[in-house]
Amino acid sequence: MKRISIFLLLYMAFVAMSCYEDHSAKDFKIIKPIVIEFAGAETAVKIFQFDTLEINPIIYKNGVSDENLTYEWKIQGNEYPETVLSNKMTFREPISAAPNSTAYDLILTVTDKTTDIQEFSRISVTVESSLGEGLLVADTRDGETGDVSLIMSMNFTRGLLEKNTRFYRNVYSSVNQHNLNGLVKDMQSFVKSDSRTLTILTDKDIYRVDPFEFADWEMNNDLFFVPIDGDLQPKNMMLWDYWGVEFLNVNGKVYPRNSSWGNLYYNFYMYTPDLADYDVSQMIVCGTYYYAVPYAFDENKNRFLQVNSRYDGFLQFREQNPGLLFDVNNVGAYDAIYMGEGENAQLMTVFKAEKGNDYWLAAMQTKEEDTGSNLPKGRYVLTNCPGINEAVGFAASPISTDFYYATKDQIYTIALGDSQNVTAESRYIVDRERDGEITSLTMWRGEYGRMNVSSETSSTGMTTQNAQYRMLIITTYKESTGEGKVLTIPIVKLTSGTLEPNREIHGRYEGFGRITKVAYNKVGN
Template sequence: MKIKFIILMLAMVGYFTSCYDDKSNDSIKTINPLVIDMGGVPTSMSAFLLDTLEIKPVVYKIGSDDADLSYKWEISGNDIIPFVLDSTMTLKAIVSVAPNSNPYTIILTVTDNRTNLQNYEKFSLSVYSNLGKGLVVADTRDGVNTDLNLIMSQNFTENFLQQFDEKDNTILKNVYSTTNNGKLIEGLATAIMTSFYDDNRILTVTTDHSVLQMDPFDYVQGMVDNEIFFIPIPEERFKPMCLMYDNSAYYELLIMDHVVYARRTRWGNKNYSASLEASDLSPYRATLGCSFIEGSNTRSLYVYDELNGRFLKCPYEYNELQVVQPTGTGPFDLNNVGKMNALFMAPGKDDAIYTVFETKDGGKRYLYTFDGGTLYVPTCSALKLYDLTSYPGIMNTVGFDSSPLENVLYYATDKKVYSLLLEGTNPQTFERYEVEDPNEKITSIMVWRKGWQGKMKFKDSSSGEGYYTDWAMNRMMLITIYNESTKEGKIVAVPIMNIGSGILEKDKDFHQVYEGFGRILCIAPQTV
């Protein structure tokens, strides 16, 4: 009976206690003494690639004037390896992650180093690309590795849809290393080429031992070396020699250890095909070729075969290298020009192919010109042969170029730029530009060939403003210069005046100078 009474009492106590609602915890709130105050600023934001991102929270610890706080801003998302952007209260960092339709996540972690107490704030960052048409500049600071820079300006970028004033000139330095976590391109760049067709955007860079691809909208490294080839190339033969582009048939060509490979730039293709054979199945040794980077004029691209002393023609299908069929008689045999070193190949006036040769002993130099015909037939004809040896500075050149508008060969020594006028029976050469600073040396020259991309100011005394503005295509010379003392490189854009006479504007007020680079290795239009 006593046991039953005890059980009954316990049951009654349990009933009444279970009905009691303890309100004591409702009035207790956990307060984190570390405060991250955004002042009403949204935590979702957007920025362009290579912009400087700034976020300015106010962080403090309640009840402490001298709190020992540390900060970590970490970014993650979109398959990147998370990394720290900054370690101060105010974030100030270059946006170096690739543009993406999905936002990145930034986490600010604040730590009280005395108590290990932490607080967090989350941000959402959408990144867009502002990289577009312009001039790609490959340079080196250490003489071993390469970085890429991009100039977007009136000279290289302006078109019908995008107009630039000189005050809008943008020079984006170290674009490649910034978007690749500080990594440089190993080796020294030898060539750059951009192609864009059917949304297949590719920037190709070669060094003496490597080939890299990247999207010119973000410069994030893509495929490298044998990843780009359908059939792998032995490591000992991985020696890029010449990069070319045919804008008529939409092919990019690469000479690798004297063998030619073709990559069609349409339909998303990124890979080079198997090596091309000569149409007569004979061995060849390609050393140099020419590019038609502008227009769809159906002109053929050619390579020089040093082994047989001949020119080989690329047909529209790019399935072989055609042995040419010369038409008529000319000053030389296109299938037997002699075994010389090809120094330069490019289109000249009326799309003739200009080739500068040097004899194997280095004692003489020649210019051969020929009409290359079209992509659809294997015929072509020799035009002119010039002995260049006696012209001033010709044996000490650092670069050559030509223009489709002029029968002129431009060449440069490390101090002067010359134009060789080829019209008539007695070609003449003239000095057109000279470097005055004894510490400066010219390293290359290039005629700007991109159509409807880039403008130039030309001197005009009859104009009220003293100048007129026109498209830069074939009317602008780019001269790269290196200062041995300051270890800095620059580009000088000079108007070409009086088309046909190879005259460069002497008034430096009309020269546009882009400075602050390392030693410039090569430059190329970015066409996307």
């Protein structure tokens, strides 16, 4: 009986299953795809760094409105951090990734919000360098970190017309996705043979990048053969271009780097002949080509120092004869606050008393061998010059006896002569309402820059001239707007130091933060 019951149950189950109609084949629905078309456009492109890449794809999904589609364009590859560049269907964005022969991947992701289904497309992007010769501008927006921009224009770049001025703003942070730690104090671009570097000093760190790409290479102790113990306090740099040697001042000690054979590292710091401890504050290379010589000032012994021909140490000047304008081995209790190159490769140094408000300008010849009496050429008293105790910058002229200094609101010219007592003439008053206050002054030394000056004989009312040693660069800052500017002012008469009166043809470069340093980005030998 039990067996019959089991068979009966199995039979009933079989009948029930045979009566069930399977609707599963009728329940599924075909999901229509997201369509991405590039209308015949290339999916492998080349672009110059910082240029804008534009891609206009056709994207749709039948039965789904555009409002229900989302877009994400992100770039990745070559150690560049994966970065979302746009969330629009049409891509139109500048490409800041560092130049590289290996292409980056630009990934487009389209998402259907109604189903969360995604479609992907990849575009290969090869980035080539667009950066070159020009003016490096370091600024800060927050007072704690820095960034570097590049201006390529007629004033600073060979062969570039005025109408073709190009700004590359915040180049460093755009490439590296972070700001510089601290405020920039100095920058030195250096190209020799197959070695090319841009060294950037902040008040906290030392950075090295490629002047064509701006991508981080190495920093701090990675730049030295022998690491420096303790905290690093970078001060400034100088370049002995003809011999391919760069000097870096850290903690008052000078470290040389010979670029031969592509060397990128600094040697141990240089010694003085007496092996005394020293603290260099200012340094500069005077002269040109084979005849150029590097000098420094030691605050510990208040003395001038000259780099020896092997660039591994300093030379000691002879004991100086009494009665000279000043003693190069001991100028007294003064701090060197500026060092530059004057006419006939004279070393021009501004001194301020360690106590009090005494200022004077030392002129020292560099072309003749030291005899003990022939180095000092001038000792000019600056104490009574208007605003000298508030000076924000100085500039010497290698082709004239002009000497310039700037306060927050004016530029003054001093015509140097035989008299040690000098008179300063105001040559420029800043438009505070428009530009704010002057924050720095420097002389343009680049070989290829050009400038506009007024001309009565020209049909346009102006003519274009070489700017080397004939153009002042000032930076300004307006506190109320937080804007910094770079202004270029032609020197139209040497010796008197007369500046171009027509401000409409001065160079104007705006839109920066508080500028802390400007420097020439030299990218050729």
